[in-house]
Amino acid sequence: MEIVRTGPDDARFAAWCGVWAAAQRADRPGEAPRPASDHVALGRRLTTPGGALRGTHRAAVADGAVVGALRLLLPVRDNTSVAYVDVAVHPAARRRGVGTALLAEAARLAAAAGRSSLVAEVDEPGPGTAGRAFAQAHGWTCGLQETRRDLLLPVDEDRLAALEAGAAAASAGYEVLTWRDRTPDRLLEDRALLGRRMSTDAPSGDVPVGEEDWDAARVREQETVVLDRGRTVLSAGAVRDGRLVAFTELHVPLAQPERAHQGATLVLREHRGHRLGARVKTAVLRELAATLPEVRRISTYNSDTNRPMVAVNEALGFVRAGGLSTWSTRLPA
Numbered sequence: 434m435e436i437v438r439t440g441p442d443d444a445r446f447a448a449w450c451g452v453w454a455a456a457q458r459a460d461r462p463g464e465a466p467r468p469a470s471d472h473v474a475l476g477r478r479l480t481t482p483g484g485a486l487r488g489t490h491r492a493a494v495a496d497g498a499v500v501g502a503l504r505l506l507l508p509v510r511d512n513t514s515v516a517y518v519d520v521a522v523h524p525a526a527r528r529r530g531v532g533t534a535l536l537a538e539a540a541r542l543a544a545a546a547g548r549s550s551l552v553a554e555v556d557e558p559g560p561g562t563a564g565r566a567f568a569q570a571h572g573w574t575c576g577l578q579e580t581r582r583d584l585l586l587p588v589d590e591d592r593l594a595a596l597e598a599g600a601a602a603a604s605a606g607y608e609v610l611t612w613r614d615r616t617p618d619r620l621l622e623d624r625a626l627l628g629r630r631m632s633t634d635a636p637s638g639d640v641p642v643g644e645e646d647w648d649a650a651r652v653r654e655q656e657t658v659v660l661d662r663g664r665t666v667l668s669a670g671a672v673r674d675g676r677l678v679a680f681t682e683l684h685v686p687l688a689q690p691e692r693a694h695q696g697a698t699l700v701l702r703e704h705r706g707h708r709l710g711a712r713v714k715t716a717v718l719r720e721l722a723a724t725l726p727e728v729r730r731i732s733t734y735n736s737d738t739n740r741p742m743v744a745v746n747e748a749l750g751f752v753r754a755g756g757l758s759t760w761s762t763r764l765p766a
């Protein structure tokens with residue numbers, strides 16, 4: 434087995450994406466895996482200079498076939514001591530040390546880029562996932578445990594209307610608006626602040642990541658990347674005295690619109706306690722039903738410590754669908 438460099442413009446990249454698809458199919462058989470076009474668009478972003486993240490890809494090749502995939506992501510504007518690692522091994526090639534070899538390569542690349550910690554996420558449809566056992570076997574620490582919850586659409590109208598009415602009554606004086614894909618110019622600076630706060634205020638457990646450096650240009654960069662990845666994003670925000678103080682967003686992959694992903698939701702600290710979280714979430718669900726009725730399900734991930742967000746989600750009818758754990762390890766100095 435050898436480990437070779439690959440990337441979105443390399444002949445091996447289709448097979449590299451195929452490893453991800455096979456791994457995802459094995460772990461969650463009922464769900465469409467991420468399309469290759471998504472990996473390609475993300476890969477282009479990571480390998481094009483100037484963005485907030487750069488990165489590189491490696492393929493594990495045995496007997497001429499790609500059997501393992503590594504993507505290393507390096508934040509460049511903030512969190513420059515960290516490297517994010519995505520590793521997958523084809524289900525037919527597991528327990529032969531391929532994952533371990535890719536992890537060693539990730540550690541080598543990260544150290545060469547001056548990073549001191551590796552961080553990785555493990556999707557856990559149920560107990561006993563390979564990813565958890567693998568991370569534990571390598572002595573990594575689980576710093577954050579999140580529960581995935583799914584909401585089947587359409588939302589029960591009585592639930593939605595009740596939540597909407599309660600939230601509207603508690604948040605008089607706030608105007609709610611929705612937008613798609615591009616944040617309106619007049620809200621851009623505020624949206625950047627909300628992005629920054631998202632990185633400090635959403636529970637991150639003991640994962641060694643800190644505040645992200647967001648400005649208007651980074652919001653625009655992120656919007657472009659998401660569009661390039663074939664997604665459309667519906668957002669709802671709450672405005673007070675002309676300032677955006679809360680927002681939520683749903684990402685819908687246009688090639689597979691059956692399942693949407695909940696993106697960030699945040700209410701600025703000084704505006705909490707007015708049920709704005711429920712207000713923007715109900716608003717974006719109304720907009721989704723009106724403009725993208727083909728979406729059948731929304732998946733969201735919350736730390737179990739995030740009671741306010743979990744309460745809103747449970748009131749909407751989200752139900753548990755496994756978990757996501759975030760692991761880290763320090764590289765030797």
Ligand SMILES: CC(C)(COP(=O)(O)OP(=O)(O)OC[C@H]1O[C@@H](n2cnc3c(N)ncnc32)[C@H](O)[C@@H]1OP(=O)(O)O)[C@@H](O)C(=O)NCCC(=O)NCCS
Pocket residue numbers: 456460519520521522523526527528529530531532533534553554555556562563564565566567568570571
């Ligand atoms: C996790 C994953 C990358 C492991 O790949 P792999 O090539 O099978 O891993 P290795 O053969 O190097 O395993 C190293 C050790 O991890 C542990 N391990 C790996 N898979 C395991 C499993 N299914 N059950 C129990 N232990 C496991 C074992 O201790 C193993 O050593 P052993 O085989 O000598 O007992 C692979 O299962 C995968 O692609 N899973 C889906 C994606 C994912 O979860 N990625 C992890 C991100 S950290």
